Amino acid sequence: MPTTKTLREGSTRKRAAILSAARELFLADGFDRSSVDAIAARAEVSKRTVYDYFGDKQTLLRAVVDAVGESMISTVRRTLDETLTGLTDRTEAAGLEDALVTFSMRIATDMLGSAEYATLQRLVRAESRNLPHRGYNTMADTPDEALAERLAALAAAGLLHVPDPRLAADQFIALTFGVALDRLGSANAVEDARVRPLVVEGVRTFLRAYRTA
Structure with missing residues (x-):
């Protein structure tokens, strides 16, 4: 289930980098095979930053879909x-x-x-x-x-x-x-x-x- 904890708005640049990295990996490798570690490495942020900004991988996937739709x-x-x-x-x-x-x-x-x-x-x-x-x-x-x-x-x-x-x-x-x-x-x-x-x-x-x- 998506997280219910309070998330950080954080840096616009870091948020965009995480979304871009997640989008690339979800498309290339699929959701299940794309680890938060790999997303963090591609975005050049810490794994903790990914969790602080998005909470969990499902919420990150939804954010990617939302960003494309917007x-x-x-x-x-x-x-x-x-x-x-x-x-x-x-x-x-x-x-x-x-x-x-x-x-x-x-x-x-x-x-x-x-x-x-x-x-x-x-x-x-x-x-x-x-x-x-x-x-x-x-x-x-x-x-x-x-x-x-x-x-x-x-x-x-x-x-x-x-x-x-x-x-x-x-x-x-x-x-x-x-x-x-x-x-x-x-x-x-x-x-x-x-x-x-x-x-x-x-x-x-x-x-x-x-x-x-």
């Missing part, structure tokens, strides 16, 4: 800011479609095609029994909620009719990345050129349901 959430928020901000009711229909496709393709390359995403998927699949519950993923609903907020903003600008922003976000994801995952087994646009046509058609289907007249 990095990906930052990617989602940055992409939303760069692609779906500043649109107004004067935006032409084609402009809104292009913006949503651009957002989707950026997610399919910058996130779903990233080493961070591959790392998260590998850790969650391989080490599920050592995580708090099956399918544990620190990202949880955060990206969906961030997209829902942006869709609500587009509705406020008069571009969309979105009675339930979270439902609209879930449907947008299902129509774009979800279709690619179901049909191709991946939504990684870097590796598979078939992803883009599916994303484009998904965006168009979404707009037929939600675009204002």
Whole structure:
């Protein structure tokens, strides 16, 4: 069971070094074969420091998964800011479609095609029994909620009719990345050129349901 003792916040540099070392060893050797001694040696800290910062190896694994997930959430928020901000009711229909496709393709390359995403998927699949519950993923609903907020903003600008922003976000994801995952087994646009046509058609289907007249 993860530790319940009070942990030290400690040095940001040392914490990052421990997380990086643990991530590398968990991916290379697996959780069970990665010792705290080996993690400490790679991070160039003492074994005591690892325990002081994280308490035990299971808590450290969860911290690694959380750190990767937080990095990906930052990617989602940055992409939303760069692609779906500043649109107004004067935006032409084609402009809104292009913006949503651009957002989707950026997610399919910058996130779903990233080493961070591959790392998260590998850790969650391989080490599920050592995580708090099956399918544990620190990202949880955060990206969906961030997209829902942006869709609500587009509705406020008069571009969309979105009675339930979270439902609209879930449907947008299902129509774009979800279709690619179901049909191709991946939504990684870097590796598979078939992803883009599916994303484009998904965006168009979404707009037929939600675009204002």
